[in-house]
Amino acid sequence: MKRTKLLLAGTVAALAFANMAHAERGTDGDLKILFWQAVSTLNPYLSGGTKEVYSSSMVIEPLARYDATGALVAWLVTEIPTVANGGVTADMKSITWKLKPGVKWSDGSAFTAEDVVFTWEYCTAPDGGCAQKAQYEGITKVEAVDAQTVKVTFSEPKYYPYSAFVGAQSPILQKAQFKDCVGAKAPGCTAANFGPIGTGPFVVKEFKPNDVITFTANPNFRDAAKPAFASVTLKGGGDAASAARAVLETGEFDYAWNMQVEPEVLATMLKAGKGKIETAFGTQVERIQINWTNPDPKLGDKRSTVEGGKHPALSDPAVRKALSMAIDRDVIDEVGYGEAGKPTCNIVPAPDIYISSTNDWCLKQDIKGANKLLDDAGWKKGSDGIRAKDGVKLSFLYQTSTNSVRQGTQALVKDMWSQIGVASELRNVSASVFFGGDPASPDTFQKFYADVEMYTNNFDGTDPEKYLAEWLCDKIPSPANGWQGQNIPRYCNPAYDKIVNELAKTGDLKKRAELAIKANDMLTAEGAHIPLIHRGQPSAISATLIGVDMNAWDSELWNVADWSRKK
């Protein structure tokens, strides 16, 4: 017995030693990643799509990024600047980044402050159509104090200054490579856009747009022992279910991103034992937006606008609350999301400091309570079982984008609402139309020519300030602003505006959290929307792959340098 133990201990030691011995660059062969939505370009500034942001994150890197818990990590800098360490000035109008010494681009040249300044110039150049311009909002100047120091100046105090050069959305481009590609010339630089030179663990070897990318380990990467893989093949195309199959059943791939597959289908695939599904929870919330304005077609141009007047039925708070009470979020989660979702009553579901439990009454379905609420409010059931008051019927048009999980949810909600005497007509619109925002199309989610509509939204990074500002009165979409506004429910409450304005002027994190929670609670309590599911990002990971640390705050491939093959 003792001997066995000794033997075991020996084996463990040997294994540990073997692992150490393998901590060398390029010893683990080829890493195969599958993105069922194929990557179109490797310049995230020209695309803005999640697939482009993620895939390019293996090559180009930001100054700081978020780790799996949502905390900021110094990446190409020595530390995260704060007021305490003097990196951020007390008036919150400038932030100074100190670059890590000795970082090199993959072509061997030195990474300097000039590159950081150039990245800002590149994205803010007129006519460039830079998709990540919002990251550089409020910046008046970015200057290189010396080769290792970058100073960013804001036009007014910025209480959350970590947006530019932070996270996968704003990586640093090499000035030498992109200097002739600024502004209108940006799309013409195909070679640079398809093969950016970066500081990351991998280098682009070949890029076939909308198909496959081949990467090799960066010989000039700052950590001589990484990455463990010699090359990466990132294949695109197909659909989510077959991508899951390629990792979980056939084992042809190591990692597949965005597994939007019905839980029961995934469960059968998982039985093959070749891999697992891991989910990272960020800030995505699937919600039903409630139209506070009247979408009646008879109103013509004034349809779904503030001028068109209030919604005849949904302007009653009792109706909005009853609709939320009648929904059994557990059932929706079980059928449509499984591990990839959890019921929520918040619109800001994460990070932890912002989570509120004030509205958790909505987690439990309460048909009886909802019925009583409607009875008390004077909505009486007619002969057809549908409630009505003063000739207004509780019959709603419920629209969403075309997607099998969403259609399943629609059917479930329709049934739940019918139990409280609310009728609904279901409609789905192709995602590229629904989210396309073409002002000429009547079917966009911004126009909201329906009573209620369902989709997911979230915010970048960990700070909800900008996101909560979407419900301000002046963000309501209307013909005057070309239907470009993010306040989709057309919610308007001066008290809410006050909280958000205060949030923008508050520097203390604890106080910010208090205000954000207050704003979040107000939105749900007032029924600007009905939160349903806090959605995660599920990915399929092969059993032979180790080191994956699922991250919803940054690129999922953020720590690809640390990934290795199980021996």
Added chain:
Amino acid sequence: MFTYTIRRLMFAVPTLLVISFVIFALLDLAPNDPLGELPLTIPPEVREQIRAAMGLDQPFLIRYLKWLQQFFVNEPLNIFEQITGLTVGTGERMRVLSWATRSPVVDLIVQRLPQTLWVVGMAYVFGILIAIPVGVISAYRQYSVFDQVGTFITMVGYSVPTFFTGVLLIVIFSSWLQWFPSIYDTNLVVDSWANFVEQMRQMFLPVLVLSLYNASQITRFVRASMLDNLSMDYVRTARAKGVREKTVLLVHVLRNSLIPVVTVIALGVPTIFSGAIITEQIFRVNGLGQLLITAVQGADIPLVQTLTFIFAVLIVLFNLIADVLYGILDPRIRYD
């Protein structure tokens, strides 16, 4: 025949211009938007600027004329420059750029063409090679067991969609038996026997799916055409003269029966270029069909417009070829 061909070619020019305009107008009217796939976290002002950078803020007619110039003048000049190495003018001109990849559309097409020709073209050739003997035997031995089984298989092959057979074959051969890969490796370079075998393995399933479909379709034509001819007077005469049965069937009947079949095959050639959209998508073959479907989904209008227009040119061209072939094969038909 020559004047006829010239006349038809001249007539094709206005036809194609009208087609290009119709495609452009239809795509413009379609409600999907190139920004539809972007995350909602990108604010509206930035979206406006992206739209402007794509040239979407210009009026419809200007955009159409620009495309015409890019496609008919700039792109051919560019190809000319690449072939000859000469530079015309400054050598800097606006090419047709895809909105999703921001790279020249023609380069994307050139990159995708070989895979489509290999997989879809091979399936077409196999389809023909299987269809002709099966069709001939089926017709000659009408209502025999061979004919019944053949008819059953071709009916199934013709009516069951490729998105079903494709997935079915993946489940059987890739998931259960693990004989063939379910994902096409587009980086595979064939430079040794081992690679060649690998290439054959990965082509097997998509080619099988498409061959079944093509063979089913063509077999029905061959069989029907053979049956028509077998009952003709000249067949009876040949047999009465004492011509050997093999000669009657393979020389007299088959040759005459193939006239309509050749036309059908010629008309089907453009579909090779348009790729097998569904099959390519299922097996992740990076062909033209997959390029088209991703472009349609992402509302990459310049790419959809250019691809569709190239298919239109091929269809017009092969219609002409089919007509000319018909005249050559069948001396009874005269165009002049």
